[in-house]
Structure formats: structure tokens, C-alpha cells
Amino acid sequence: MCRNIKTLFNFEPPATHAEIHASALQFVRKLSGFNSPSQANAEAFNRAVSEVSDSARRLLASLQTQAPARDREVEAAKAKERSRARFG
Numbered sequence: 001m002c003r004n005i006k007t008l009f010n011f012e013p014p015a016t017h018a019e020i021h022a023s024a025l026q027f028v029r030k031l032s033g034f035n036s037p038s039q040a041n042a043e044a045f046n047r048a049v050s051e052v053s054d055s056a057r058r059l060l061a062s063l064q065t066q067a068p069a070r071d072r073e074v075e076a077a078k079a080k081e082r083s084r085a086r087f088g
Helices: 017-032 039-062 072-087
Strands: none
Touching: 017 039
């Protein structure tokens, strides 16, 4: 899995459309190997990003959990601490 794709489920506030789109873009870039597609591939690339975004939105809306929603700031602080411990 691409390291730039972040977990979007069970956060307060919920993931925004922009966050879901950014995640879909990273996923399609990883699959295609293109950071920026050529004009010949742009339509297919953009269509894939849109379809993955739509699927991700439906997935996030349908998931259920009994766990309390996570706090974005607390999770970001944990990630920074893990990174500091790993890389110094």
C-alpha cells in the first residue's frame, strides 16, 4: 500500500471530499505508475480517480464500528512520534 494514503474511517470530523479525492489520486498514481499522465491517458486516468473516489465515499459511508471516533490531532501526534522514533 502506498504510504501516502491515510486511513480515513472513524475520525471526527469525518473525511472530507478533498481528502477522499487525494487518497484516490494517490491510489491511481500508484497503480498506473503515472504522477501526471500524458494527454493520451489523461481521460482514463481522471475517470479512474473519479470512480475510486466515488467507491471510497460509498465504502466510508457504509462502514460501521462500535469504537469511538479518533481525534485527528491525537493521531497526527502519534504518527510524528513514531516517525521521530524511527528516523531520529
